[in-house]
Amino acid sequence: MSTIAFTKGHGTGNDFIIVADVDGGLTLRDEQIAALTDRRFGIGADGMLRVVRSAALPEGAQTPDAVWFMDYRNADGSAAQMCGNGIRVYVKYLVESGLIELAVGESVAIGTRAGTKTVSRTETGFEVDLGLWVADTTETLVRAKGVPVARPGQGIDVGNPHIVVALSAGSELDGLDLTVQPLVEPLPPYGANIEFVVPDDPLVHAGVGSIRMRVFERGVGETLSCGTGVAASALAVRHWAGRSAPEQWRVEVPGGVLGVRIVGAADGEHVLLSGPATLVFSGEVALA
Template structure:
């Protein structure tokens, strides 16, 4: 048995259990993760995040060799114990945890580099939390041919075309036509994807705003079924994928700034050119709500 001091945090309702294990001494098995994340018998969370030094874990050592400024690695696991490459809400909450716990100093205007399985993610404080540069994105998902996936979901009439997007983890974005259609989805059931991505995917159901663009900013509403966690109140990388998909569908005159309304609040997505290609940034709140101790 292992004693852990943990912190519970969330980003727009997407909630996490975080704890510090700098030298990777905790045997973080899938069974232990599921026990921690269980909402009836554990703390309860969409994911578990371990703060570990980047050089202390196999997935981080190559990052530590080329980016020593990324001292800390976000070791992220879904509620079912599976490993995730990236979590847009989680990385902001992780930054809040590191700064509040005194593990890093982040002065206004400074950038915090964090190691993830996606690579290095740079964060800065924003007016309502943190902003994360999630780097380059791409159409398509590794292991799939083509740019369309058919999606079936409970209470959704027929199969709908979905746009596969990679923002460090895989997503499939589906457009819906009305508020009732979005609200009527039963996401307690896992959406069926054809063809199925080899590593699965998060699935976003998106309703464009009416009007879509107001004062130069795009507006969409989204629900999400997260791979390994089920429906969540928010998904940061999902909000990014949804904004990218709607901009893609809207055409070249579409804006590069988007407000994404999720059941847990509102996130902001911005796209901007960079030397290595277009980057996408996600900003929104990152809150820590309580601490405690548990035995796993």
């Protein structure tokens, strides 16, 4: 039985097992990742981040402008396109382990299955440019335990798919039972993360929009935070609010607070996500 070194990290409570495999020599089966992320019999995490050079992976051929590739896997072992919290934790690991140097104000390109993402170091953490976003026009209904009737959902793609559902009050958000997977009709071909949101009162203060959110992540279940889900939620509420909606948002999740900015670029609107990244502990673990 072999052992591997790992580091545990999180971004607003969305936690990850980080494994360095810079030359791409490590093969991990889905069931091994599921065992490692198990919260009772393993280390426990919402997912795994494999730190590997783009040149060492077939997927890395799509991101030749990025030296490093974030191979993100959900807790069930399935591969995911992107993770907004995970990529901040990934860059934090690169910096703390000495694999890169990154001063405040500097940026690094990171390869993902959703393309190359630019991550900047800030005074309080990291900000990632998630790139272009797309609003889905599909009419979707979401049924969730604790919500008496099905609610319409707004599809938002920010590199991975999300469906955002507006609730009427904070009590409704708090009363959700997300131990049961919400039902989506029609279900997207590859599934989606489901976000439930309520606006603060007032919605906008000093030019910044403010909302609360809970999320059910595909392949994981409810998590304390979802970075791309935070961005999708802010975009959906901005979409519903109309032309007068702000370009900057504060999103509260059970694990903390994240920031979202929408900025214009030559190729369209980009959405940027900012927040902290924390490394908790390191160790070694046996692979089953």
